[in-house]
Amino acid sequence: MIDSAPSPKSGVGQSFRCTEALPAGCMVSNRVVMVALLIGVPAVILIATVFGSVPIGLHDWRMALLGEGDPIHYEVVWTHRLPRAMAAFVTGGLLALAGVLLQTLLRNPLADPYVLGVSGGVSVGGLLAMMLGLSPFFIGLFGLLGAAAVAALVIGFAARASGWDIYRVLLAGVGIASACGAFVALILTISPAGQIQGMLFWLMGDLSASRDPGWLAAILVVLTAIAFLLRTNLDALTLGTVKARLLGVAVGQTQTLALLCATIATVAAVLEAGAIGFVGIAVPHVFRLIGWHAHRSLVPFSVVGGGILLTIADTVARTVAAPIEIPVGVATAVIGVPVLLWLIARSR
Amino acid sequence: MTLDVHQLSLAVGARILVQPTSWTIGPKECWAILGPNGAGKTMLLHALAGIDLAHAGEVRLGGVNIQTWQRRDLAQRIGLLLQDESPEYWGTVQDYVALARLPHRGRYAKDAAENDPSVTASLAALRLTDLASRRFRTLSGGERQRARIAQLLAQTPEILLLDEPLNHLDLAQEIHVMTLLAAHTAHGGSVVCTLHDPVYALRYCSHALMMYDAGRLELGPVTQVVTRSAVEQLYGCRLDWPGLDADFGPHFR
Numbered sequence: 329m330i331d332s333a334p335s336p337k338s339g340v341g342q343s344f345r346c347t348e349a350l351p352a353g354c355m356v357s358n359r360v361v362m363v364a365l366l367i368g369v370p371a372v373i374l375i376a377t378v379f380g381s382v383p384i385g386l387h388d389w390r391m392a393l394l395g396e397g398d399p400i401h402y403e404v405v406w407t408h409r410l411p412r413a414m415a416a417f418v419t420g421g422l423l424a425l426a427g428v429l430l431q432t433l434l435r436n437p438l439a440d441p442y443v444l445g446v447s448g449g450v451s452v453g454g455l456l457a458m459m460l461g462l463s464p465f466f467i468g469l470f471g472l473l474g475a476a477a478v479a480a481l482v483i484g485f486a487a488r489a490s491g492w493d494i495y496r497v498l499l500a501g502v503g504i505a506s507a508c509g510a511f512v513a514l515i516l517t518i519s520p521a522g523q524i525q526g527m528l529f530w531l532m533g534d535l536s537a538s539r540d541p542g543w544l545a546a547i548l549v550v551l552t553a554i555a556f557l558l559r560t561n562l563d564a565l566t567l568g569t570v571k572a573r574l575l576g577v578a579v580g581q582t583q584t585l586a587l588l589c590a591t592i593a594t595v596a597a598v599l600e601a602g603a604i605g606f607v608g609i610a611v612p613h614v615f616r617l618i619g620w621h622a623h624r625s626l627v628p629f630s631v632v633g634g635g636i637l638l639t640i641a642d643t644v645a646r647t648v649a650a651p652i653e654i655p656v657g658v659a660t661a662v663i664g665v666p667v668l669l670w671l672i673a674r675s676r
Numbered sequence: 677m678t679l680d681v682h683q684l685s686l687a688v689g690a691r692i693l694v695q696p697t698s699w700t701i702g703p704k705e706c707w708a709i710l711g712p713n714g715a716g717k718t719m720l721l722h723a724l725a726g727i728d729l730a731h732a733g734e735v736r737l738g739g740v741n742i743q744t745w746q747r748r749d750l751a752q753r754i755g756l757l758l759q760d761e762s763p764e765y766w767g768t769v770q771d772y773v774a775l776a777r778l779p780h781r782g783r784y785a786k787d788a789a790e791n792d793p794s795v796t797a798s799l800a801a802l803r804l805t806d807l808a809s810r811r812f813r814t815l816s817g818g819e820r821q822r823a824r825i826a827q828l829l830a831q832t833p834e835i836l837l838l839d840e841p842l843n844h845l846d847l848a849q850e851i852h853v854m855t856l857l858a859a860h861t862a863h864g865g866s867v868v869c870t871l872h873d874p875v876y877a878l879r880y881c882s883h884a885l886m887m888y889d890a891g892r893l894e895l896g897p898v899t900q901v902v903t904r905s906a907v908e909q910l911y912g913c914r915l916d917w918p919g920l921d922a923d924f925g926p927h928f929r
Contacts, residue, residue, distance in 0.1 A: 435764065564778055566765060570758060573727055575831070576751030576779035621766030 358625060361618075365632040369417070372636050376413035376643040377405050381650040415541035415600060416642035416656075417635035418548050420607050422597040424634025425551060427608030428626055429590040432562050433583060434498050440609035441594040445501040448508025449478030450598045451531060455515045458527055467530070468599055475595040478504050492583040494569070532655050535601045535642050547596050551589045552631050558582055559623035566621075606660045607634050610668050617671040637664055677753060677834055678702050679724065679866065683733035685891070686719050692891035693719060696733060699885075699895055701835070706857060706867040708877035708898065711887030712911055717870040718759055720887070721837050724868060725756040737835075751779035755833035757824060759840050759870075763813050769823050770808040773799055776831035798829035801856055817844040825853060829860075836860060838869040842876070854880040874907050886910050 378389050384401050391397030392405040426441035453474025457467040485500035486493050561582040564572040569579050611634040620626050641659040679701040686694040693716030709717050722728035726742035735742045765772055770790050777789035799805050802822040821844045842850045857867045858880045871877050877884050877898055884902045885895040894901050908915055
């Protein structure tokens, strides 16, 4: 099972590299994954604009894309579906990026974007604004303030002069997240019955309100670039902070930057779409399971893979029971969980 | 390069592990650190590597306080094998060993260091070539220990600090690793390792440092320091082992 003829350079000239660790299959080469992802991005975004509650035939869709034909179709494709598909893609990318960074920083495979507790802060802030009857702008603002408050609390507990105590980040985050959960329950209990459905809808998270994913995309690009620049330091951090220091890594700086990126990515994703689970925890593992653990591949692959997963899930969510939308988190799990379980089963 | 230990002292709370002591670890020297469990061997090694600040005095490398060195420059010259590490690593053995090239790579160098000659060489030195493409987490305890030592060697530091390098190894691998360390010193490098078997210290090391109660250190050439009576006093037990008799020592050398 071990390579009989060692490849001179990994991934060059060979599409597949067999390792004993993956007896059921082979490590898919960098190039194959890259091509698949690069084709996948425009493909899923385009496919997402075909489907929806307003049926548009393939011919009409093509005309609409080109800016011809029925103006209603043009309107639906260009101002509703395309921005929403882009928002889904960017949100998925942000969640997966936060997942990669936190799993590495906390050295915990179960870490996801919500372990920091910032999404709980967004929920509490947003619900408070709704309870006070404020406008959507203030709901977003209060959400942001809630996230900032939680982040400040977690940092206050975990930042030490000598560097980050990463276990305190985890414990403080989990503790504050459950406190936020309790607050959310309290607000839901004391709110008037008329407001509760709107609150629940907002809490569950969906992408239907997404109109302008531009700022979100800019954030994703910047954060991904920072994470990519940190790639070798992140690789070293998988050995633990002491070993990373011994290998010459500025551990404190790397942790601070990566935590900051993960926090911003999570807050941006939660403000855009609510707390969508599964993407952040599962997408990085999918790539690790097919052999991509080094951050030079793991970071970009996860960002794109998370984006593709959430775009497909959102398309399914708003199509299967149209005109009713099922929560995107349900679709994410239905699509993602079987893939993850299959990969776990075939790797040893 | 020479590691100068200047009036170093270590303490945990009120317990003194090392009383102020000065000594020098030079090229071509292999130092064994001996002492009972909890004597502070690990802390001492960490202090020598410059990652433990809880001490007075200083450690100087090339005449410069180790704390003022850039970590990256230091990593090119001093490597430390930790006593215990998590087996959680997703990549292959080769990927794992290649991480040691980090301090040597330029900022814009190509990322993959898997084919670096020192990676290949240290895999071969630890007899891991056949396991190179296995996943690190599937290794046995002894194989993992060898991969960790291979990682340290691939870092190519002049000064090797090793915290219990013989953990989990079988007898043949123990001897093999000690031979590798002796070869490193023979080529002009320095080695400091914690050991539990004084016979290995006598056979492979040039110097020894024994950590007694209350932070008292005995150090010097191994045949002068590691005597039967000293070892009996160090561990607080009587030994019936001819290998430790002073007049038997030369047979091991």
